[in-house]
Amino acid sequence: GFADKKQLEYLLANFLGKARTDELFTHLAHRQPLQQQEHFDTAIWVNYAEKILAGAVGTVSARILVSSVVKEEEISQKDVVELLKETQTVKRLNVALKKLDQQKNNFISTVTHEMRTPLTSIRAFAEILQDNPTLEEDEKQHFLDTIIIETERLNLLIDQVLELEKFESGKQTLQVASHPVQPIIEEALITMQQVFKERNIEVTLEADQAPPLMIDRDKMLQVFFNILSNAVKFTKAFIQVRIKNLQETILVEFEDNGKGIQREHQGYIFDKFYQTETQTSKKPQGSGLGLAICKNIIQLHRGKIWVESQPEKYTIFKILLQK
Secondary structure (H helix, E strand, C coil), X not given: CCCCHHHHHHHHHHHHXXXXXXXXXXXXHHHCCHHHHCCCCHHHHHHHHHHHHHHHHCHHHHHHHHHHHHCCCCCCHHHHXXXXXXXXXXXHHHHHHHHHHHHHHHHHHHHHHHHHHHHHHHHHHHHXXXXXXXXXXXXXXXXXXXXXXXXXXXXXXXXXXXHHHHHHCCCCCCXXXXXXXXXXXXXXXXXXXXXXXXXXXXXEEEECCCCCEEECHHHHHHHHHHHHHHHXXXXXXXXXXXXXXXXXXXXXXXXXXXCCCCHHHCCCCCCCCCCCHHHCXXXXXXXXXXXXXXXXXXXXXXXXXXXXXXXXXXXXXXXXXXX
């Protein structure tokens, strides 16, 4: 049968605007052989209208809308539900895409900002050294030490950005083998022994007897080291590490008695570059990527990582690993 071309045009114009619709229909007419241009072939035009609409409202919605015009039927309640479902999905996808785009832009601007800080410092100290050849030896040494520290900070940031990219693109793999958790935690504690001593931090480790787990030892060491480094920045006097052997899992807890994390911030601290508002006045050293990497490593192990905290009292980072 033949459908009313005007109705199809009217339908498309509702979604695309009249000018764009006229342009599309003229384009299709010119593509048809001359003898068919006057003859309105339902199949070709309906197919065309459906394809064009699908880009705007989704395939299910396009089919329902076009068929209601072609068959001159009322749209059924079931069709309306399907149409609304798809429209909502398209809307949700658009919101998600916009959010991702915003996150990407934020990420890029924060990375460049974080890189600029050590770079500015390196340049300033290098210029001082260049302009003042008669500087005292100890002053020269101090400036050179600072340049090296800032270069290391820059290196760490670049490494972490590349590592995160690997996780997010699915290229990061684990080298798993059977390892008990306790010796890995002990290694992290030994590495940080000097820092604990300098800051008078008392550190304790309470560990249940626990079976070895299938884990990536180096990655797990990275997680424990990172959480301990964070605890050192915020604790007042002590850090307690606990290994609990539960039925199906092993729970590792890192507790410190620092200023804590406000409840509204607890869900966000594993986000890239997330800094709580209270940190802006005196932001701790670090790239803001450490906890995001920790979360990725634990999730890759099919584990869970979260934080419990009461401001001015305690913060406990908890890691749950499958046996």
